Amino acid sequence: MKTILKILLILVVAVMIGGTFYGAVTASSSGTDGTILQERPQPGDFPLDGEFTPPDREDFDDGVQFPAEMIKSLVIMTVVATVYLNITKYFGRKKPAMPTSL
């Protein structure tokens, strides 16, 4: 029961944050140009014979491709973590292990 309440609390907070983001994005989009909002493209809206691919219909299902994005993410995280650890080490601020917050 306690766990269900915790999960509900997490979801409520997530919905509140998500709702704020949603409101901000839709307000800024409709505020600048009402024509930006449009219906989701349906199959057949665009010719898919290779002549034209709209930017929002990039085909990700061409088969397995080299995971460059995965490597990019790993590099970003590694660089940020290394810089952070070196900065804290340089300033002599030893960060304690925090197992309960991981």
Added chain:
Amino acid sequence: MSKQNINKLLLDLGTFITLLVVSAPRFTGETIHEWLSLALGGAIVVHLLLNWNWIVEVTARLFTKSAKNSRLNYVLNWALFASGIMIMLSGLMISKSVVPFFGLTLPQNMSWKELHEVSTNITMILMGLHVAQHWNWIVSMFKRIFTPSIPAQTASPVLSIQRKDART
């Protein structure tokens, strides 16, 4: 090493690897990317549940002097949570598998796609900081897994740091 710490390590390791995999939709294909991202959301909820005590402790002491060391970590975790929600929300708004699967149609706005990419990059930076903040714990856990002969005296400081951290 407590069973809960092992569970935490396994969950975090799985979540980290899943995050890397879902960050490459061209590698997984869009359908796997979307469903795996939803599963990642569930893993994050479990991660929060496992660390609930820390969240409650630090929230209660956030503006006291004793929480000075945990404050940056706390703010960083909130930022990570918010950016994760931004990824999920923008991903659902441009979804081509999950949302149509439930028979829903959402109005499409091109800015969601840009936001999805921006929030992904922000999350990767925050995740790097999150991992760095807990690097000592990760290293000590792996050391204890791969060197099980560590005597109890040398293993205990991690547990004492854990309790100390909950108070600071």
